[in-house]
Amino acid sequence: MFTDYVLLMFTTAPRRAKAVFNVLRGRRTVSTLFAGLTYGCLDLLDGWHGVALDRFLVAADQLVKDELLTAPREGYLQLTPAGVRRQRELRQTRYWPTAWREFQTADVRRFTQVSRLALQVGSEAVHGQSRYYPVTTNPSIQIRVKKWFRPWAASELGPALYASLHAFLASLTVAQAEVFVRSLTGFEHPGQTDQQLATEQKRLPVEMLVMRKDLMCQWVRWLKAHPQDPLWPLLAPLVKTSAVSKSAQQTYAAFLQHGTLSEIATVRHLKLSTVREHLLEVAILTADFPFARLLSDAQCAQLATIFAADPNIADWQFSTAQAQAPDLDFFEFRLYQIMRCQHA
Amino acid sequence: MPKTWTKAELRQLLKRKYGFDQFRPGQLPVIQDLLAGQDVLAVLPTGTGKSLIYQFVGTVLPGIVVVVSPLISLMQDQVARLNYQGEKAVAALTSQVDYGARLRLLGQLNRLKFLFVSPEMLGQPAVLSALRATPISLLVIDEAHCISTWGPDFRPDYRDLGHLRHQLGDPRTLMLTATATEQVQHDIVSLLAVPTAHRVIYSVDRPNIYLSVAQLESEAAKRERLRQLLTTVTGPSIVYFSSKRQTELITDWLQTETTLRVAAYHAGLTAEDRYKVQQQFMAGDLDVICATSAFGMGINKGDIRMVIHYHLPTTLADYVQEIGRAGRDGQQAVAVILYVPGDENLVRNLNALTAATPSEIEQSYQRYQAQPNRTVDSEMERVLTAYWQRGATVAAVTTQFANRQLAKERELQSLLQYVTTKDCRRALLLAHFKEQAPQHTASCCQLPGEPLPVKALGLDRAQDVKLAPPSGWEPTLAKLFLPNS
Ligand SMILES: [Zn+2]
Numbered sequence: 001m002f003t004d005y006v007l008l009m010f011t012t013a014p015r016r017a018k019a020v021f022n023v024l025r026g027r028r029t030v031s032t033l034f035a036g037l038t039y040g041c042l043d044l045l046d047g048w049h050g051v052a053l054d055r056f057l058v059a060a061d062q063l064v065k066d067e068l069l070t071a072p073r074e075g076y077l078q079l080t081p082a083g084v085r086r087q088r089e090l091r092q093t094r095y096w097p098t099a100w101r102e103f104q105t106a107d108v109r110r111f112t113q114v115s116r117l118a119l120q121v122g123s124e125a126v127h128g129q130s131r132y133y134p135v136t137t138n139p140s141i142q143i144r145v146k147k148w149f150r151p152w153a154a155s156e157l158g159p160a161l162y163a164s165l166h167a168f169l170a171s172l173t174v175a176q177a178e179v180f181v182r183s184l185t186g187f188e189h190p191g192q193t194d195q196q197l198a199t200e201q202k203r204l205p206v207e208m209l210v211m212r213k214d215l216m217c218q219w220v221r222w223l224k225a226h227p228q229d230p231l232w233p234l235l236a237p238l239v240k241t242s243a244v245s246k247s248a249q250q251t252y253a254a255f256l257q258h259g260t261l262s263e264i265a266t267v268r269h270l271k272l273s274t275v276r277e278h279l280l281e282v283a284i285l286t287a288d289f290p291f292a293r294l295l296s297d298a299q300c301a302q303l304a305t306i307f308a309a310d311p312n313i314a315d316w317q318f319s320t321a322q323a324q325a326p327d328l329d330f331f332e333f334r335l336y337q338i339m340r341c342q343h344a
Numbered sequence: 345m346p347k348t349w350t351k352a353e354l355r356q357l358l359k360r361k362y363g364f365d366q367f368r369p370g371q372l373p374v375i376q377d378l379l380a381g382q383d384v385l386a387v388l389p390t391g392t393g394k395s396l397i398y399q400f401v402g403t404v405l406p407g408i409v410v411v412v413s414p415l416i417s418l419m420q421d422q423v424a425r426l427n428y429q430g431e432k433a434v435a436a437l438t439s440q441v442d443y444g445a446r447l448r449l450l451g452q453l454n455r456l457k458f459l460f461v462s463p464e465m466l467g468q469p470a471v472l473s474a475l476r477a478t479p480i481s482l483l484v485i486d487e488a489h490c491i492s493t494w495g496p497d498f499r500p501d502y503r504d505l506g507h508l509r510h511q512l513g514d515p516r517t518l519m520l521t522a523t524a525t526e527q528v529q530h531d532i533v534s535l536l537a538v539p540t541a542h543r544v545i546y547s548v549d550r551p552n553i554y555l556s557v558a559q560l561e562s563e564a565a566k567r568e569r570l571r572q573l574l575t576t577v578t579g580p581s582i583v584y585f586s587s588k589r590q591t592e593l594i595t596d597w598l599q600t601e602t603t604l605r606v607a608a609y610h611a612g613l614t615a616e617d618r619y620k621v622q623q624q625f626m627a628g629d630l631d632v633i634c635a636t637s638a639f640g641m642g643i644n645k646g647d648i649r650m651v652i653h654y655h656l657p658t659t660l661a662d663y664v665q666e667i668g669r670a671g672r673d674g675q676q677a678v679a680v681i682l683y684v685p686g687d688e689n690l691v692r693n694l695n696a697l698t699a700a701t702p703s704e705i706e707q708s709y710q711r712y713q714a715q716p717n718r719t720v721d722s723e724m725e726r727v728l729t730a731y732w733q734r735g736a737t738v739a740a741v742t743t744q745f746a747n748r749q750l751a752k753e754r755e756l757q758s759l760l761q762y763v764t765t766k767d768c769r770r771a772l773l774l775a776h777f778k779e780q781a782p783q784h785t786a787s788c789c790q791l792p793g794e795p796l797p798v799k800a801l802g803l804d805r806a807q808d809v810k811l812a813p814p815s816g817w818e819p820t821l822a823k824l825f826l827p828n829s
Contacts, residue, residue, distance in 0.1 A: 116616075123824045130430060133626075135619055137423040139435045140445035155827070162825035169817060181817040186824040190623035193607070194614075199599075200814065 002206050004090050006059040007068055012084065013312065014076035015039055021056040024048040026103070028245065030277050033284045034334065037341050038314035042284075045243075046103040047213065095207040099217035104243035104285070106220050106235065108213075113138065114234050115219075116185060117145045119161065123186025125149070126158030135185050148234050160230045168222045172215070175201060179208065180215050243285045251278035276331045283338045291339040295332060299325070303336050313337050349379055349404075361403060362429075368393050370546045375400055378482065378518060383541040385488070385519045385533055389548050389668055394520050395422060398484045399431070401518075402457055407481035410515075411460045412505065414487050416440060417611075417618070419460040425644065426458060433457040437465050450474040463501035466508055480515040485536065488519035492531030503734075506536045517541070522668065523548055523661040523777065548664050548777050552671045554678040555769045555789035556796055557762075559685070566682050567597065570654060573680060575602055577798055578649050578805045579631040584666060586655035586690055588612050591634040594654065598632065605811075609635040637666060646673035649803060653681045656691050659755040660762060660776050676787070676801050683763050688756055695752045700724055702742045709738045766792050 009020050019035035026046030036042040048056075060077060063069040068083035079087060102108055116135050124132050134142065149157075169177040179201060185191040192200070194208040201208070223235050242249055251274075254264045261279075265272045283289040306324050307316055318333050354375065358364050367375075370388040377384045378401050388394055402409035413419045419436040426434045433456050435449055453459065453474055465471055485491070491502040509517060519532050519541065533541050560566045574581060585591045588610040595608040607621045607630050624630045626645055637657070651670045657663040663681075671677030700708075708725060711718065712732040720726045731741050758776055765772050769789040771781035782788075790796060798804050814820075 119824075126825055126827050131428050133424040133428050133619075133623060135616070137420045137427065137436055138441065138445070139449055140442065158825045158827060162821060165821055165825070166818070169821070174817070177817040181820045181824075182814070184824060185620065185623070188627070189820070189824055190627055190629065191620045193617040193620045195617070196607070 003059040003062055004094055007063055007087055008090055010069060010077055010079050012079050014072045014078045016075055017060055017077045021053055025051060030280045037284050043101045047100040095211045097210055097214035099214055099221055102217035102220045105240050107238040108216050108220055111220060111235055111238050112216050113141050114144055117141055118148060118234055120185045121145055121149050122157050122161050125154040127187040129187060164229050164231060168219060176215060179211055183212060244282050248278035248281045251275055252282045280334060283335060294335055313340050371397055374544050377542045383517045383538040385541045385543045387521055387524050387545040389522055389546060398482055398518060401482050405481035407479035408456055409458045409482045410480055411484040411486055412463055412466060413460055414490050422460055436460040438462055453478040463505060467504055472511060475512055483515045483517045485519045488532045489521045489524050489528050491535050492528045509536060522665050547779055549774055550668060552674055552676055553667055554787060554801055556678060556680045557683060559683050566684055569682055571601055574604055574632055576805050578803050580648050581632050581650040583634045583652045583654050584637055588636055591636060595634045604631045606632040609633050649677050651679045656687050658691055660759050676803060678803060681763055688760055691756055699749050700745055705742050706738055
């Protein structure tokens with residue numbers, strides 16, 4: 001059930017439910033990203049892309065009704081004791097993704113569509129078939145695959161695809177490899193639906209959905225490490241250099257070159273507040289942000305003292321900090337929180 | 345002067361291009377009319393190969409064939425089918441195609457032979473102007489009866505087609521539908537402003553489909569009869585339901601109760617799973633599909649032997665369409681309605697969903713007056729707003745809605761007559777479409793008290809094939825990508 005995966009997002013400490021759901025839905029506002037960082041769920045960013053917020057809220061309501069979650073205050077949810085027990089069971093049984101982080105640095109969804117058609121075209125060509133129903137009629141995907149396919153001789157493409165997929169699949173568990181292969185569409189092989197795969201694997205359809213997305217992510221990761229692979233040219237244009245948005249990357253590049261934030265704002269023709277948002281995004285999504293350029297040692301020491309007794313970074317209030325450090329602005333406060341999360 | 349084609353030449357082309365020796369009933373006269381420059385309204389029953397008509401004309405004439413189609417999934421199926429037949433210069437222009445791809449497509453229209461487009465997409469200025477710059481060999485209005493439905497089922501986009509056609513320079517036009525009463529035919533021709541269109545009308549009768557109704561006492565008895573039919577009558581079969589939930593419940597039940605290979609099909613599936621279920625069914629990997637009425641519009645499977653309605657269809661016209669998916673190969677097939685008294689209330693509930701009370705209509709009008717460009721959040725509001733935008737009055741719309749509910753109730757009564765009649769069902773069905781029925785015979789329909797003559801019809805089910813257990817991933821992968829394995 002979808003609700004199982006919603007329950008797995010919560011702990012015994014209260015979490016802001018909408019923020020958690022928006023992380024899963026791939027909303028990239030700084031406050032959502034910050035929530036993802038403090039809740040430790042950024043790895044799942046964008047994993048449930050396209051699922052309406054309502055669907056999450058309905059699932060959460062159901063979990064509250066079932067007394068597995070409770071709302072300590074408006075908008076927050078946490079596990080009940082029964083929820084803790086249920087979650088422990090679910091952790092042992094439900095399929096949990098390991099590679100969803102790839103959603104951040106590659107267009108995995110488009111690669112899913114492109115590769116489905118490419119493998120179908122390849123498989124049919126190996127068997128000399130030109131009459132078949134294509135898995136997608138989307139013209140831009142068809143054109144992409146056509147271009148990729150053209151230089152190949154079918155007699156060479158088939159064995160090359162076999163070798164490539166075999167090498168990748170051998171790195172998975174048998175169940176994962178089975179699910180991957182059985183869901184493919186190709187010559188005399190329409191492919192199994194999630195429902196059918198679930199029956200075969202004795203799992204839930206939603207787990208097959210999660211697993212197949214995860215397998216695509218694992219495949220993307222594998223292909224990135226194998227740029228000689230025949231399928232790499234289909235993935236290459238869909239890979240991003242960084243999880244950070246293009247415009248935040250440009251701001252960051254300017255930051256590395258120039259001095260003050262207002263200089264960057266002038267150079268980039270941006271509002272100062274936007275420059276700050278961009279830098280926060282970079283700080284959240286990259287590992288080596290130079291915090292020291294924006295936070296002095298004295299500021300860090302002071303904030304460390306103020307919050308010495310409170311290990312729960314997400315709960316820190318700006319007003320608490322401001323009461324003792326009146327010159328501190330919100331940007332610096334948030335940056336310090338991020339730094340502490342990153343270097344916890 | 346258009347070239348005049350002889351029947352012999354057309355047959356040769358049919359053989360060469362599509363590999364068929366004969367045209368199916370209705371195809372040849374429509375093609376001849378179109379090639380002679382005529383607009384045509386063709387009322388041809390499902391299964392007559394309507395798409396071959398425009399494919400054929402598109403092959404012969406220079407320019408692009410533009411097919412206006414009401415459903416995105418139907419368009420995608422049609423594109424896939426043309427791809428399958430080796431026609432690559434074909435595309436569907438839908439809201440699902442992203443903006444960049446749409447622009448590229450519009451920039452290369454002259455490279456396309458067939459373009460499928462939804463009515464609302466056709467109305468967009470960019471699309472219209474690109475098409476005006478491209479020679480159009482034929483404009484096809486598929487499911488043309490959509491233009492005539494009115495009241496709550498009103499499709500404002502279809503209503504605009506006459507105007508759009510004129511903007512395209514009044515190209516040669518083919519209007520296709522499977523079932524249309526005299527009134528609907530009149531609406532199509534007048535709303536599209538093609539008064540001189542030739543009408544080619546073929547019977548809705550499908551003599552190779554035996555018509556059966558099983559009246560049962562309870563839901564449990566209905567399920568049991570379904571199981572009995574599916575396990576004794578030869579497949580492949582489609583079972584139609586009125587809700588997505590029911591397709592899933594009964595699929596589960598059949599999977600535990602029988603050894604049949606069953607899958608559910610409904611609009612809630614992902615595009616990928618819909619594709620897979622369709623293709624498994626086409627490939628003979630499934631015995632039964634439990635579907636909502638969306639299933640089957642785009643698929644072309646000749647050997648479906650049985651269509652069962654677990655719930656009542658909404659009208660006799662829909663029923664004729666849906667059972668028309670059986671026996672397209674001309675071999676014997678059977679259509680069964682499973683009916684428990686009271687089932688008609690389900691249809692009434694569905695009809696009520698598209699009803700609006702006079703005060704709801706009045707309120708919608710007030711909202712429109714206050715804020716003409718507000719965003720519309722319900723389907724009903726969308727329809728009503730389309731009326732207000734076209735200057736309709738509250739009184740006129742209220743009357744139309746009331747009339748439509750009455751008409752729906754009348755349609756339901758006709759359907760119930762078909763279900764409960766003591767006489768020949770085929771005669772009753774054809775009378776509804778103002779047609780004469782042939783003499784009732786033993787292979788025509790099931791009269792009350794008679795058993796379903798499964799054996800006499802040659803439809804008794806052979807032993808189930810024993811399925812091999814699925815092979816491991818390596819052999820499957822080898823079968824997919826290595827030749828000779
Ligand atoms: Zn009869």
